[in-house]
Amino acid sequence: MKSEKLIPVSEIFYSIQGEGKYAGHPSVFVRVGGCNLKCPGFGEKGCDSYYAVDKSYKSEWKLMSVEEIKSEVSKYIRKDTHLVITGGEPTLFYKQLYPLVVWFEGQITVETNTTVDIDFEKYPAYKDVAFAMSVKLSNSAEEYGKRVKKHVIKSYVKNAPKSFFxxxxxxxxxxxxxxxTAGINAPVYCMPLGADKEELExxxxxxxxxxLKHGYCYSDRIHIRLFGKKKGV
Ligand code: SF4
Known part of the structure; x- marks a missing residue:
């Protein structure tokens, strides 16, 4: 297999989804390494999944074929298990990950910064995916033009109606x-910034x-509350 077909995987684990629309649901997590943003505003290490973003952790990422990822994911499937593809920025590898999306039978969430355009006509299984669109705000300290791609947001919501902010x-x-979110019909979830339990609280x-004031959905961050920065939980 050619190396460009391989996907850098930071971790694969089974846990409870801790945030957003499907919080509380048992899920297999596939965390892909690498991101197209840096988000220096989210603390010294860049972001809460810095080990899947910071290149100095690259040696810890495993280059896997999509078949190897499927085989690992299948070990954790129970009744009505969800799949969460996260990162880093997993949409950087959306073409390579497509066979996983086609194969998995339950609900899939792709956690994304929503800056990478997806060809939904060529890769139609993505239409049934819930994109958790974590569009970065000014507190990320990224440039507006890099972090907000309105045509990408509109395309995700139009083509994949389960998506949410x-x-x-x-x-x-x-x-x-x-x-x-102007003119876009998708639920909005807000979560507290917090790299650890103290900051979250x-x-x-x-x-x-x-x-309450603006009519948005509140999302807690169960894994930070219970485990802080611990990986693989
Ligand atoms: S977009 Fe997300 S994963 Fe990428 S650097 Fe920012 S917070 Fe981290």
């Missing part, structure tokens, strides 16, 4: 959320009130 906040960024009451 997921924003991480610690202050009133409603002007930005309104700008990103500090920000949660504000986000709770913010969601």
């Amino acid at each position: 997921k924003f991480v906040i610690d202050k009133d960024l409603n002007n930005e959320i309104k700008d990103i 500090k920000n949660a009451p504000f986000v709770f009130g913010f969601c």
Whole structure:
């Protein structure tokens, strides 16, 4: 198999989805390595999945064929298990991952920064995927033009109607959320910024009130509350 067909995988594990529309659901997680953004605003290490983004962790990523990923995922499938493809930025590998999306029978979520255009006509199984569109806000300290691609957001929602927005906040960024979601019919989930339990708990009451005020859905972050920064949970 040619190396360009291989996918850098940071980890594959079975856990409970901790955030967003399917929070609480038992899921197999496939975390792909590499991201097209850096998000320096999310602390010293860049982001909460820095080990799947920071190139210094590259030696820990395993280059896997999609068949190897399927075989690993199949070990964890129970009744009504979901599949969560996350990162890093998994859509960078959406073509290579397509056989996994076609093969998996349950609900699939792809957690994405929503900056990579997907060819839904050529890869139609992505239409049944729920894209958790974690479009980055100014607190990521990324340039607007790099982090907000409105034509990509519109395409995901039009082609994959189970998609939803997921924003991480610690202050009133409603002007930005309104700008990103204007004219787009998809649920909005807001979650508290927090790399650990203490920071999460500090920000949660504000986000709770913010969601009530603007009619957004509140999402907690179960895995940070229970396990902090621990990997593979
Ligand atoms: S887009 Fe997500 S994975 Fe990529 S650097 Fe930003 S927070 Fe990390």
